Amino acid sequence: MDKDVIMEKTEETIYCQKGQAPWKPWITREMIQEMEERRKCMHQSMEEVRSEYRRLNNKLRRTTKKERECQCREIEEL
Numbered sequence: 001m002d003k004d005v006i007m008e009k010t011e012e013t014i015y016c017q018k019g020q021a022p023w024k025p026w027i028t029r030e031m032i033q034e035m036e037e038r039r040k041c042m043h044q045s046m047e048e049v050r051s052e053y054r055r056l057n058n059k060l061r062r063t064t065k066k067e068r069e070c071q072c073r074e075i076e077e078l
Contacts (some may be wrong), residue, residue, distance in 0.1 A: 003052045026064075026071040 038060060041053035 026067040028067060031063055
């Protein structure tokens with residue numbers, strides 16, 4: 001098997017075992033990475049970092065909205 005597939009399945013298994021709620025079906029790995037980037041900027045107070053946080057936040061909001069709408073369309077089609 002491919003190393004990436006093994007790592008992905010391991011992360012999913014470990015994630016579920018921690019007792020945390022599973023991700024919504026429309027949340028992708030890219031969105032999770034964007035969330036992590038945004039989190040890094042969240043507690044810093046410099047103006048450049050604040051503008052970067054706003055940019056990342058807006059990008060994440062757009063991505064989230066698009067993915068949710070796609071998920072809703074799929075459900076409606078079914």
